[in-house]
Amino acid sequence: MTSYFIRRFLLIVPTFIGVTILVFAVTRLVPGGPIERMLQEAAMAGADVAASTSGFAGHGASSLSDDQIDQLKAYYGFDKPVIVGYAEWLGKVVRLDLGTSTRYSEPVWDTIKDRFPISIFYGVTTLILTYSVCIPLGIVKAIRHKTTFDNLTSAVVFFGYAIPGYVVAIALLTVFAGNLGWFPLSGFVSDDFDDLGTLGKIGDVAYHAVLPLIAYLAGSFAVTTMLMKNSLMDNLAAEYVRTAIAKGMAFRRAVFAHAFRNSLVPIATSFGNNITLIVTGSFLIEQIFNIDGFGLLGWESLVERDYPVVMGILVISSLLFMIGNILSDICVALVDPRVKFGSGEASQ
Amino acid sequence: MPLLAVEDLSTAFDTEGGRVTVVDQVSFEIDAGETLGLVGESGCGKSVTALSIMGLLPKPAGRTVGGSISFRGEDLGAVPVERLQQVRGNRIAMIFQEPMTALNPVQRVGRQLAEAYTLHAPGASADEAKGRALELLDQVGIPAAERRLTEYPHQLSGGMRQRVMIAMALASRPDLLIADEPTTALDVTIQAQILELLRDLQRETGMAILFITHDLGVIAELCSRVVVMYAGRIAEQASATALFANPRHPYTQGLLRSIPRLEGEPKTVLSTIPGTVPDIGDLPTGCRFANRCPHVEDVCRQRAPVLEEAAEAHRVACHRWRAVEAA
Numbered sequence: 003m004t005s006y007f008i009r010r011f012l013l014i015v016p017t018f019i020g021v022t023i024l025v026f027a028v029t030r031l032v033p034g035g036p037i038e039r040m041l042q043e044a045a046m047a048g049a050d051v052a053a054s055t056s057g058f059a060g061h062g063a064s065s066l067s068d069d070q071i072d073q074l075k076a077y078y079g080f081d082k083p084v085i086v087g088y089a090e091w092l093g094k095v096v097r098l099d100l101g102t103s104t105r106y107s108e109p110v111w112d113t114i115k116d117r118f119p120i121s122i123f124y125g126v127t128t129l130i131l132t133y134s135v136c137i138p139l140g141i142v143k144a145i146r147h148k149t150t151f152d153n154l155t156s157a158v159v160f161f162g163y164a165i166p167g168y169v170v171a172i173a174l175l176t177v178f179a180g181n182l183g184w185f186p187l188s189g190f191v192s193d194d195f196d197d198l199g200t201l202g203k204i205g206d207v208a209y210h211a212v213l214p215l216i217a218y219l220a221g222s223f224a225v226t227t228m229l230m231k232n233s234l235m236d237n238l239a240a241e242y243v244r245t246a247i248a249k250g251m252a253f254r255r256a257v258f259a260h261a262f263r264n265s266l267v268p269i270a271t272s273f274g275n276n277i278t279l280i281v282t283g284s285f286l287i288e289q290i291f292n293i294d295g296f297g298l299l300g301w302e303s304l305v306e307r308d309y310p311v312v313m314g315i316l317v318i319s320s321l322l323f324m325i326g327n328i329l330s331d332i333c334v335a336l337v338d339p340r341v342k343f344g345s346g347e348a349s350q
Numbered sequence: 351m352p353l354l355a356v357e358d359l360s361t362a363f364d365t366e367g368g369r370v371t372v373v374d375q376v377s378f379e380i381d382a383g384e385t386l387g388l389v390g391e392s393g394c395g396k397s398v399t400a401l402s403i404m405g406l407l408p409k410p411a412g413r414t415v416g417g418s419i420s421f422r423g424e425d426l427g428a429v430p431v432e433r434l435q436q437v438r439g440n441r442i443a444m445i446f447q448e449p450m451t452a453l454n455p456v457q458r459v460g461r462q463l464a465e466a467y468t469l470h471a472p473g474a475s476a477d478e479a480k481g482r483a484l485e486l487l488d489q490v491g492i493p494a495a496e497r498r499l500t501e502y503p504h505q506l507s508g509g510m511r512q513r514v515m516i517a518m519a520l521a522s523r524p525d526l527l528i529a530d531e532p533t534t535a536l537d538v539t540i541q542a543q544i545l546e547l548l549r550d551l552q553r554e555t556g557m558a559i560l561f562i563t564h565d566l567g568v569i570a571e572l573c574s575r576v577v578v579m580y581a582g583r584i585a586e587q588a589s590a591t592a593l594f595a596n597p598r599h600p601y602t603q604g605l606l607r608s609i610p611r612l613e614g615e616p617k618t619v620l621s622t623i624p625g626t627v628p629d630i631g632d633l634p635t636g637c638r639f640a641n642r643c644p645h646v647e648d649v650c651r652q653r654a655p656v657l658e659e660a661a662e663a664h665r666v667a668c669h670r671w672r673a674v675e676a677a
Contacts, residue, residue, distance in 0.1 A: 239408070240451065241446060241448060241451040241452045242451065242452055242453055242454040242455070244406055244446070244452070245446065245452045245453065245454075245515070245518075246454070246465075247406060247438065248404055248406060248438055248439060248443070248444045249438065249439035249443075249465065249466045249469055249518065249521075250435045250436065250437075250438040250439030250440055250466075250469045250470055251435070251439075251465075251469055252431075252432075252435055259465075260454050260457070263456050263457075264454070264455065264456055337456065338455075338456055339455075339456055339502045339504075340455055340456075340502065340504045
């Protein structure tokens, strides 16, 4: 099994190169880029100034000479062929240098690093809340299949699943922050966050997190809850549960002593992928609540053609995704002793 | 007093098409230490009878709708579930057809074995339970028991798994073992070993066995008395010797004729019972075997036959058993 996982880890390298080379090539091939974007912004700024002073529309393109543009291109490495540019970029990535953001003119890593606390907070909170609600709820629903409780919770869970998160976000914002004023309109923390005590800080983060978390979570209960419920029901009907009861065990106890672990197998197959929650996050919800997380950063850097940041996020998210897949495999192997990866250790 | 007395047991399932009675007024008794065979084809209600005794009917669809099951004089249908839990696995144990699926795939064999013991010996220490588990594996003839304890079910062969199931059933030295087609899923050679094992264990422990099978050969090998079921009802009940020597119900006769025999003429067509079992949801009012019976008359289609004492301890549910015998 160890050799299997070593092989899986080694496979990350070619997969990573494949993913990044594709995206890198796309950023070079699509029309428009950081330089054009900068020129456009400069032109618009120039136009504003020109309009307010002399009433003449200035010509942005003339604000930089071709020489200067070439210099800029050379500075960002856009003057080289795709493969050479990619090789240089990869060479820097290997040395843990993700380049410089064209928009913020600061290292990409610093830009990304600033978002980590926010995204990890939301990612981990979502993860904990999802599993701590879905697994117990799924168990109770399986045991009380087709009762009022089961039907009612199904209705609620699917209702949340059916509404897009950003719609929930807008509705919550309008009612609870706008009309009622119970919660803040936006942001991750208050402006006076740094002046608060520890308890105050925790309270402030929680206070700001309530509405976005509800928006994030509304749709996330359905899949895991129903997976848990159906998987447990399958296992409750399994013959080994009947064996346990035939041994003299009470049904309730057989649920936890026998059926539970078996029904975690399908849940475990996706567990490792939760690691990517750290860098995902919905840009729409982040936009609505004005939270500076990864979703928003990714979206903005795409719009602004901030390709170094786009590539930087891709590096982190693709690595996490691949590690997450391996983690899932490890989880499955932990839960299910029948799973033996690789061929070396087949049972007799 | 018999060890187990099943009286007029009726078990029904609620299906989308309404309630279906799968076991209809079945009565039989098992004495301490004896082996009773319950034989019949698939779907005749023999497994459901066993599950009814154990109170293991799939809920909420299945339930016993009539009759009583008394074990050592205690009506198991009337006791609270906690009492039933004390009886299950302790006084009455059960083994199943599929040893592949009857064991928990994610738990070590040792733990599942020890659990069978500790459930009925709550004060037992982990060491005691392990010791008992080893003893049990030894008793059912599993070599290298110490190592087997730490293995998972998928690491064992089918025969081994059935031995583990038997070991689990023996954990609390039950008075009655219900064996529901325990050899059906196994190779013939393994089948013979398991039957041998059950016979030996019975001799050692003195437990009674209710052996459920569709295989008359297995009955002949193991059982002292036989109950033949057809479409949810008892067709015939007799000692094994009497049943094989002198089958009285046309169904039993058909069954026995359809077994290939070494002394038979080679390369002749094997006798079969024509027709098919009536749909359990749409049973005839008369005899349930009427549509396949060579001796059928009008009375068979009008009234259901009741069990009659045809000879000493030989009961048959057929209107025409006298005529059948004469023929």
